[in-house]
Amino acid sequence: MIPVRININTEWREILVEPGERLIDTLRDRFLLTGTKEGCGEGQCGTCTINFNGKAVLSCLMLTVQADNGHILTIEGLQDGLDLHPLQTAFLTESAVQCGYCTPGMIMAGHALIKDHPEPDDSLVKHCLANNLCRCTGYEKPIQAILKAATEMKEKSHD
Ligand code: FES
Ligand code: FES
Incomplete structure (x- = not known):
């Protein structure tokens, strides 16, 4: 050992x-x-x-x-007490979750992306999710969720 x-x-x-x-x-x-x-x-x-x-x-x-x-x-480390991380909230509000099996992986991929690219565009997010398979929602809604979360995180950082 x-x-x-x-x-x-x-x-x-x-x-x-x-x-x-x-x-x-x-x-x-x-x-x-x-x-x-x-x-x-x-x-x-x-x-x-x-x-x-x-x-x-x-x-x-x-x-x-x-x-x-x-x-x-x-994924467990994203939440702040009872407050969901903006990525978690955006996946819910953008209806980017169906069975949810792929969701933690997509959110963690998005989290690393936003850390390196606080203002990602559509193609960066698509590239980021290229290796995350989803059998339910397709990719449009998760992409929108990550873009939305990135915008909110950037706005919050200027509060
Ligand atoms: S379980 Fe790790 S890439 Fe599929
Ligand atoms: S939401 Fe079911 S696999 Fe993605």
Whole structure:
């Protein structure tokens, strides 16, 4: 077993893991952060997307030992107390959620995008979601939701 120290949703956690343990399993099974979903398990669907050191990564393809000393943000870490993050609110108000299975991954992909590009345009958002599959809504509404959230986050930053 290998000791690993990871900051998960602003809290440092220390665990012992097998060398081959996947990050998605650590998050879901050890920390019960089940908002991160597994779809394909082989890097094709994007449902397992989280933020690692500010970038969108596929947690099914990453080993937990690779996250040592890093910062992870999952969908559970976006909410501020009872207040939803603007991305979560926008996905609801833009009707971008149906079954919701792909939603955490799309939101975390959008979160990393907005961090790097506070004013993304349509094509940047499309590119950002290119690896996030949705079987229900299609992509127009999630794209609108991310654009709307980016606008709101920018306006709030000027309050
Ligand atoms: S579950 Fe990770 S990309 Fe599909
Ligand atoms: S909302 Fe069902 S897969 Fe996207």
